[in-house]
Amino acid sequence: MRRLIERGLMFGNLVEVSSPVLVERYNRALEHLTGRRTELTEFHIDLSGYSPEIGHELGDEIYLNHEGVNRQFILLTTDQKTAPLLNVKFSTSRGVLRKFIEENEAQLFALTARDAVAGELVNSIYGAETPARLFDIRKVKVEADTTGGAVRQAARLREKIQKFRTVEDAWYDDVLIAEMIDIAKATGDVSRNPVTLSEMEFEQGNFWTAHFGGLYVMRDVAHPAVIAAGPRDGLEDLPVERVLDFSERTGIAQFLQENGLAESLIEARGLDASAVLRQKMDFIIVDIAGHMGADLSQTTRADMRALARRYRDRLPEAFHGLSALLRWAESDGPWPTITSEHPAYFYTLRAARHPDADLVNMLLAELCPLDIRQLFICHKEAFYAAYADWPEAKKEYVARFLEREYAVDKAGARDALFGHDAPMEEPQQIKAPDLIERVGPWGSVRR
Structure with a gap:
């Protein structure tokens, strides 16, 4: 495969990860998703955040794709949208991930400036034990958040802001105000800069699978x-x-x-x-x-x-x-x-x-x-x-x-x-x- 790699025909256009900050962010996300960490100080990642170097290190080429059914992903930068997707198990996965990044590009750009975004392409099965199980897959839902839970915290803050604005005498609720201030320290002003990711579902109609x-x-x-x-x-x-x-x-x-x-x-x-x-x-x-x-x-x-x-x-x-x-x-x-x-x-x-x-x-x-x-x-x-x-x-x-x-x-x-x-x-x-x-x-x- 050396000829293909040297000519950019294999592992081409992967995103390089070499700064200590990004490596640590990747490790936090990797541990969050899989309980593992990498000892590598530089590596390359594909559209989903999968790294062939880390796969070799761990002895697991599908460490972000357990059972080859619900693919997990780690986003360090929106530049990953132009990278290839390696070890493909379903033909629809690349299109779903790219669409998710493109639809949420501004929000992901802001989120990945401070933390990694980790997520999963979730369908209705957790394993493909038999071919018939593939027909139970009708939709794929994208779930994602930062490793620090910024999106989840922002949703909590919006709920508390709504309560503060609508509930009578909430102005005098010191506990509610203290909670809002504490959450806002991590999320910022969500009223001016919303921290949210679109909930996206995709129909899994016709597809190819490696299974x-x-x-x-x-x-x-x-x-x-x-x-x-x-x-x-x-x-x-x-x-x-x-x-x-x-x-x-x-x-x-x-x-x-x-x-x-x-x-x-x-x-x-x-x-x-x-x-x-x-x-x-x-x-x-x-x-x-x-x-x-x-x-x-x-x-x-x-x-x-x-x-x-x-x-x-x-x-x-x-x-x-x-x-x-x-x-x-x-x-x-x-x-x-x-x-x-x-x-x-x-x-x-x-x-x-x-x-x-x-x-x-x-x-x-x-x-x-x-x-x-x-x-x-x-x-x-x-x-x-x-x-x-x-x-x-x-x-x-x-x-x-x-x-x-x-x-x-x-x-x-x-x-x-x-x-x-x-x-x-x-x-x-x-x-x-x-x-x-x-x-x-x-x-x-x-x-």
């Missing part, structure tokens, strides 16, 4: 389903009619079409489909060439053609399907027949415009693991797992490509590929698609 080998829980669509990245063993009792795994390509294709969740790259508006298809083909060539020990240090268009000729007998069917589609797009070749069972099928799709676009692109990335760019952008957990098993030549090529072609303009690259980023708020239910949408990007799916 049980990776599940896409798609329940708030017209035709619900659960899609498993691994085997379906143990998923028989889920409260949905359709449970699929990655081997059931036609079933997944039908699910995407019935709910209007995907569109063809060829038909997508504002997309240079030929360039995207050619790049996907290059990634497949690189995978074959890397495993064959080829030199990938020179990767011009001519080099790619030479590698394709050299390893033409080893190129998979997905490559040939994309090649046929590219010929149709560029030189008016015959329209290729690419059914849902064709290995190239999911490489030809991207998410349609709807609130769950990021989630669908995540699913498509995992279904098309040779498209290293989409895998890195949409599903970093799967990318890092795959990267660890690649040959050195492919690792170097991928790290160099992502640094040169993606990291320099992340927003531009995402816009060029996907055209429409899904909003960070939780998605709303998708209405039943009409007849045209049911036909899907490649016509009716063949059984």
Whole structure:
């Protein structure tokens, strides 16, 4: 992973914590949440305040995410909103935390000037013992306060101020006045500078979870389903009619079409489909060439053609399907027949415009693991797992490509590929698609 770290492609944009004041604030919050402390004097934290260095020190990579269900967080600065979220267990966690920080940015800026803010993403379960338990999660509530309880104390002070203003003869209540003065020493003037955090709840509709080998829980669509990245063993009792795994390509294709969740790259508006298809083909060539020990240090268009000729007998069917589609797009070749069972099928799709676009692109990335760019952008957990098993030549090529072609303009690259980023708020239910949408990007799916 050294190449990725050095190029800022792994653990990039983490927030440095090195001042003794911030380290002590972090320790107070860490002890408040977990009963633990760190001996480190400098480290880095992600969006939730998780530190990979502290995780290594404690021998616990989920020390802020017990059971992987209710994620805790520590905020030292509002700058954390731009940091990545590591060790993701639910696809919705990053959006919820960012939304919470953005909605309360002014208050958090004031609170973190004096203390750390500690909190938790609370849902209705405390563990995911069985897959069915995941369906008990309907809402996620954000609870937070400073380690000194400034928000709670401010609420007490507001109650006492209200009593002072409304209760008859409260002017003569020396005990009440003394209590207000004592609390105000810690909170300041809450009438002029309110110390409060918005109570926020988020619908947990459609989501991905790392539990049980990776599940896409798609329940708030017209035709619900659960899609498993691994085997379906143990998923028989889920409260949905359709449970699929990655081997059931036609079933997944039908699910995407019935709910209007995907569109063809060829038909997508504002997309240079030929360039995207050619790049996907290059990634497949690189995978074959890397495993064959080829030199990938020179990767011009001519080099790619030479590698394709050299390893033409080893190129998979997905490559040939994309090649046929590219010929149709560029030189008016015959329209290729690419059914849902064709290995190239999911490489030809991207998410349609709807609130769950990021989630669908995540699913498509995992279904098309040779498209290293989409895998890195949409599903970093799967990318890092795959990267660890690649040959050195492919690792170097991928790290160099992502640094040169993606990291320099992340927003531009995402816009060029996907055209429409899904909003960070939780998605709303998708209405039943009409007849045209049911036909899907490649016509009716063949059984």
